[in-house]
Amino acid sequence: MNNIPPPPLAPPLASPRGPGRRQRVVHWYRSRTLRSRLTFLSAAAVAVAIALSALACWFIVEKQLYDQVRTDLANATLPPPPRVPALLCYPTPEQALAAQPTSESPENGGAVARDTQYVVATAGVCLPPSATKAIVVQPGDTTGFKLKNGESIIRDGRFTDGTPAVVRISLTRAGARPALLMVATSTQPIEDSLQSLAILLGSVATGGILLAAIAGRLVARSALKPVDRLTDAVEHIARTEEVGTTIPVHGDDEIARLSTSFNSMSTALANSRERQTRLIADAGHELRTPLTSLRTNVDLLIRSDDTGRPLPAATKTKLLGNMKAQMQELTVLIGDLLQLSRPDTPKSGPAPTVVALHELAGRAVERAKLRGPGLVFETTTEPWYVHGDAAGLERAVINLLDNAVKYSPPGGTIDVRLRQGVLTVRDHGPGIPSDELQYVFDRFWRSPSSRQLPGSGLGLSIVAQSVREAGGEVTLGPAADGGPGALATVRLPGGPAPE
Numbered sequence: 001m002n003n004i005p006p007p008p009l010a011p012p013l014a015s016p017r018g019p020g021r022r023q024r025v026v027h028w029y030r031s032r033t034l035r036s037r038l039t040f041l042s043a044a045a046v047a048v049a050i051a052l053s054a055l056a057c058w059f060i061v062e063k064q065l066y067d068q069v070r071t072d073l074a075n076a077t078l079p080p081p082p083r084v085p086a087l088l089c090y091p092t093p094e095q096a097l098a099a100q101p102t103s104e105s106p107e108n109g110g111a112v113a114r115d116t117q118y119v120v121a122t123a124g125v126c127l128p129p130s131a132t133k134a135i136v137v138q139p140g141d142t143t144g145f146k147l148k149n150g151e152s153i154i155r156d157g158r159f160t161d162g163t164p165a166v167v168r169i170s171l172t173r174a175g176a177r178p179a180l181l182m183v184a185t186s187t188q189p190i191e192d193s194l195q196s197l198a199i200l201l202g203s204v205a206t207g208g209i210l211l212a213a214i215a216g217r218l219v220a221r222s223a224l225k226p227v228d229r230l231t232d233a234v235e236h237i238a239r240t241e242e243v244g245t246t247i248p249v250h251g252d253d254e255i256a257r258l259s260t261s262f263n264s265m266s267t268a269l270a271n272s273r274e275r276q277t278r279l280i281a282d283a284g285h286e287l288r289t290p291l292t293s294l295r296t297n298v299d300l301l302i303r304s305d306d307t308g309r310p311l312p313a314a315t316k317t318k319l320l321g322n323m324k325a326q327m328q329e330l331t332v333l334i335g336d337l338l339q340l341s342r343p344d345t346p347k348s349g350p351a352p353t354v355v356a357l358h359e360l361a362g363r364a365v366e367r368a369k370l371r372g373p374g375l376v377f378e379t380t381t382e383p384w385y386v387h388g389d390a391a392g393l394e395r396a397v398i399n400l401l402d403n404a405v406k407y408s409p410p411g412g413t414i415d416v417r418l419r420q421g422v423l424t425v426r427d428h429g430p431g432i433p434s435d436e437l438q439y440v441f442d443r444f445w446r447s448p449s450s451r452q453l454p455g456s457g458l459g460l461s462i463v464a465q466s467v468r469e470a471g472g473e474v475t476l477g478p479a480a481d482g483g484p485g486a487l488a489t490v491r492l493p494g495g496p497a498p499e
Helices: 019-031 034-075 093-098 139-146 188-223 225-240 254-307 313-340 357-371 390-407 434-439 459-469
Strands: 088-090 114-120 124-127 152-158 164-174 177-186 353-356 376-381 385-388 413-419 422-426 473-478 486-491
Touching: 034 152, 034 164, 034 177, 034 188, 088 093, 093 124, 114 139, 114 164, 139 152, 139 164, 139 177, 188 225, 225 254, 254 313, 353 357, 353 390, 357 376, 357 390, 357 413, 385 390, 390 413, 390 422, 390 459, 390 486, 434 473, 459 473, 459 486
Parallel strands: 376 413
Antiparallel strands: 088 124, 114 124, 114 177, 152 164, 164 177, 353 385, 413 422, 422 486, 473 486
16 A cells, blocks of 8 residues: 555644634734723723623613503403303414404404404414414413412413514303413514614614713823823934923822922932033043143153253152152042042942941041041941941042141141041141031032142042941031131931941
């Protein structure tokens, strides 16, 4: 036999209601704009509410109408028992109705609201004279022979021409024989009324859904106006890079909170860019002076070698000393700029550790003594431990001491105290004018009276940043006793024992 491989099976057809259709619907919904989605959701919600209300109204009206018909039929007065000879009795209601004589003016005055017929066990279905309708008899109607006086059965039924009706069955007598009296009321008017009500409710529901869609569109447009303004502001910033743009805030809802957050973010970005621009400008200004001096000295040395007229040894030594001092000044300035280039957030620096502030202050004093050999340092410290960056805090204390050394007169005294987390550094120099105290912690700010002294104006800015990152605060002002000099105060949270 030849081994013929079976033909490949055809892939199963995807159900039109399967995952593919659901995914297309989800994709269509997600591809719409937020305004369209809000409009769709509001219209859908109103449509569901209107549809449920219309259905509930229709069923309530239907129940009330049919209950009213059953109640009227149950309370209706039954006709007296007839004589069998006066009845037209046939095996089926259709035959009994067909045998009725044609008369334009029947004895009972024509068709009445209720039609009556009798069911006799031996004679079949019997109709009274001039009857215009016959009731369809169901197999379960024979249970009516077991009814007692005053009892009746009410059920839904129909006439032989198909007209719906409500039928009442009770036990009576036709002559000497027991018979079932069947009285029916047509419910066709109720069906017609319910059909008209359904058309009316459908029209109202359709109009309500259309109005809901229009109202949803208007509400979505009104509700999303702040979002549109926010979008325009963001696009304007992205297009022009003009940070600092804000939008008006109205109310205190989620949109207002979003607008407030955007305004805060935009303002923070503007302030950050302003600080960055100011830092670059100030750094360029501060770097220009030592670089110009270095270039002048280098040009002078090169020119002396090119012309064959070497400088005197003393002059050359002085130039080289000046260049070394300027290089040191540049090194300090670049280090300060790197320190200040970090964001003003604690998370940007090293992880905080437990720092013994009293030991750190002692090391800083020893280094300050090397920079001010002729000065007297009076130091009193108590144990105090804080959480922070040890290198940053040590640099802050050293900068405070360097500032005190710089402004102290020859042979002056510098008081260093650490008590209960409060570190004070007091010098006996000229002090700081009261109108300049508000600028002492600004970057690159230097007092007009001290511009001839070395420094970049970044030391106190680094102090403020390091102390702020450790959760403390620093102030600089006149001495507390009213004497000469300035008093720097640093408060850091912590405790006398490590935690």
